[in-house]
Amino acid sequence: MNKINKSNKPTSMHIGLLTLSIIALVLSFIKPKSYRIWFLEAFPVVLGVLILVYTYKKFRFTNLVYVLILIQIIIILIGAHYTYNDVPIFNLIKEVFGLSRNHYDRLAHVTQGIIPAFIIRELLIRKLKLNRGVIVSVLVVSICLSMSAFYELVEWGGALVARNLSDDFLGFQGDK
Template sequence: MVPLTAWSAYRPHDAATWLLEALPVLLGLPLVLWLWPRFAWTRLALWLMLAHSAILLIGAHYTYALTPPGFWLQDLLGLSRNPYDRLGHLAQGFVPAILAREVLLRQTPLRPGFWLGLLVTACCLAFSAFYELIEWWVALAIGADADAFLATQGDVWDTQWDMFLALTGALLAQLTLSRRHDRALAALAAPKMDHH
């Protein structure tokens, strides 16, 4: 993660946007390391955090509207805008869904089922809505210079799309990874074998 962060920070398209977009990684990685003795994440959660961090750091380096992978997808699919921002918001629901699921299963009496799924989804939507509020506050604070951070690309429904994609990501993660996540949690909880 350190090499990717260093690359991302080296001569980004817009330094202020880089800081705003990279902040979740810059704060999250030290937090994960600090909490590790008390809360060691499953390998699945760690791989998802790594993937999401890569998405964030690439978007931070170029800005979401100007990422080369997004332009490649735009050309491939014949889209009117760079979809990298959309991918980022899909990941903003997908990855936190597994993280919220892990915290809830390990720290509360909740078990897999309807209520867990509902609460995980609600957590992801709350996180997405809060992020949209942060974008709004930044726009109010810095004015026209916020365009690169907002990455709306002229879409008046960008905020709604962002939250819808986070919802879609949260549901998709739970539908596709819950069983695998349950196995990862069971492996984490299993007593370590002594190999003397």
């Protein structure tokens, strides 16, 4: 694991990662397909970054986790900008390989399952002082599944409220 900086001063790497997050946020906000969908998709990113900044002096993740968080932020913000079913590079992949749909949402779902696991594992081991092993692994998987199920319910509620945006917000793409 990476060394954890015990001082209260932010490291240059962490400042750089935060700066890249803000740049990604700003770029994704420039002429998105829909500002309403952008807000729905980007709001959790903004909230998460604010929480990370607010808790930074009390708890610091390893550099690996912060890099993974940046990757997740970028993936979410690309989906927020274009909508998940219309990301250009994945449209090209769809055409080149003769796929029936754009699979960017699949990439996002995989990373949204894996990256939070690193975050949760670090919290369980370092904050709750749990020992590495089967129990921590089971807890990590259970918490990730619970968070994903909760978010799916939030998306469903959002789709009910904004019916005309539900296909783009949820990225159904024929998966109805």
